[in-house]
Amino acid sequence: DAGVTQSPTHLIKTRGQQVTLRCSPKSGHDTVSWYQQALGQGPQFIFQYYEEEERQRGNFPDRFSGHQFPNYSSELNVNALLLGDSALYLCASSLSRTEAFFGQGTRLTVV
Amino acid sequence: QQPVQSPQAVILREGEDAVINCSSSKALYSVHWYRQKHGEAPVFLMILLKGGEQKGHEKISASFNEKKQQSSLYLTASQLSYSGTYFCGTRLVEYGNKLVFGAGTILRVKS
Numbered sequence: 512d513a514g515v516t517q518s519p520t521h522l523i524k525t526r527g528q529q530v531t532l533r534c535s536p537k538s539g540h541d542t543v544s545w546y547q548q549a550l551g552q553g554p555q556f557i558f559q560y561y562e563e564e565e566r567q568r569g570n571f572p573d574r575f576s577g578h579q580f581p582n583y584s585s586e587l588n589v590n591a592l593l594l595g596d597s598a599l600y601l602c603a604s605s606l607s608r609t610e611a612f613f614g615q616g617t618r619l620t621v622v
Numbered sequence: 623q624q625p626v627q628s629p630q631a632v633i634l635r636e637g638e639d640a641v642i643n644c645s646s647s648k649a650l651y652s653v654h655w656y657r658q659k660h661g662e663a664p665v666f667l668m669i670l671l672k673g674g675e676q677k678g679h680e681k682i683s684a685s686f687n688e689k690k691q692q693s694s695l696y697l698t699a700s701q702l703s704y705s706g707t708y709f710c711g712t713r714l715v716e717y718g719n720k721l722v723f724g725a726g727t728i729l730r731v732k733s
Binding site (some may be wrong): 542544546551553554555556559561566567569601603605607608609610611612613614615616 | 624651652656662663664665666667669677710711713718719720721722723724725726
């Protein structure tokens with residue numbers, strides 16, 4: 512079991528650009544959640560996907576969007592990048608309301 | 623909705639015990655505990671479900687007081703490897719599958 516995998520591991524982008532992050536959930540999991548973690552803080556919930564639909568959303572602007580594919584993998588897209596978007600982006604997968612497992616994260620740096 | 627963790631930080635010597643607390647102002651469906659080491663993703667430790675079911679780590683225990691919406695993580699006979707930041711995540715009864723994290727408790731174990 513490969514667990515939750517994310518790509519890429521590191522990324523450097525310029526302000527105003529767009530970025531796409533990818534996540535493959537743990538085998539058997541159908542729910543994918545995305546989190547943003549700034550240095551020294553806890554993970555902040557961005558949104559959650561289940562059955563290819565966004566089911567819940569945190570307090571993030573519409574610049575943050577996502578998608579879930581039929582194989583349960585997911586993408587996080589961020590448009591018009593700001594310096595403040597620099598963070599560790601974490602994907603977590605779960606099966607319904609059971610325990611969630613995190614991927615290793617994507618470190619995004621906006622310059 | 624964010625749970626409140628205490629203490630913010632604690633320093634122990636090897637072999638000492640520690641308790642980390644997590645509380646919510648809303649009715650909880652489940653409490654999830656994670657440990658995160660610097661530069662790594664959070665690692666799942668334990669889940670405590672409404673109704674008493676628990677799943678998780680062999681050497682770490684936790685409690686869940688459903689009436690008070692509080693959970694405590696007990697680290698006994700601490701080892702150097704226990705160092706890291708501990709996060710509690712909570713799923714509310716009324717908010718579906720969304721997992722919201724506290725600000726974290728930094729634990730440092732010294733030899």
